[in-house]
Amino acid sequence: MEKLNLKIVYDLENPPFKEYPHCHCDIFYKKESCYGKYDFYFSYKEQDIVDNSAMYDGLTHKNTGKYVYCSECNKRLFKYRE
Numbered sequence: 001m002e003k004l005n006l007k008i009v010y011d012l013e014n015p016p017f018k019e020y021p022h023c024h025c026d027i028f029y030k031k032e033s034c035y036g037k038y039d040f041y042f043s044y045k046e047q048d049i050v051d052n053s054a055m056y057d058g059l060t061h062k063n064t065g066k067y068v069y070c071s072e073c074n075k076r077l078f079k080y081r082e
Ligand SMILES: [Zn+2]
Pocket: 020, 022, 023, 024, 025, 070, 071, 072, 073, 074, 075
């Protein structure tokens, strides 16, 4: 297997691979933080079905890391820029 090179910076749109060959996982993650305020909707009658999917819309996202990780084994895979 090819050794991972963590010094090369890849464009996020043009990664070295779209599936990590070691564990064949194709779900990746990068580290972000977010802050902000939102309204949380709820009902005393319909506790499960109130939609809160818009809560993230008002949050400000910020990248806090430089690396892309494998969601399966949490290995640091490559360095990226947006
Ligand atoms: Zn993995």
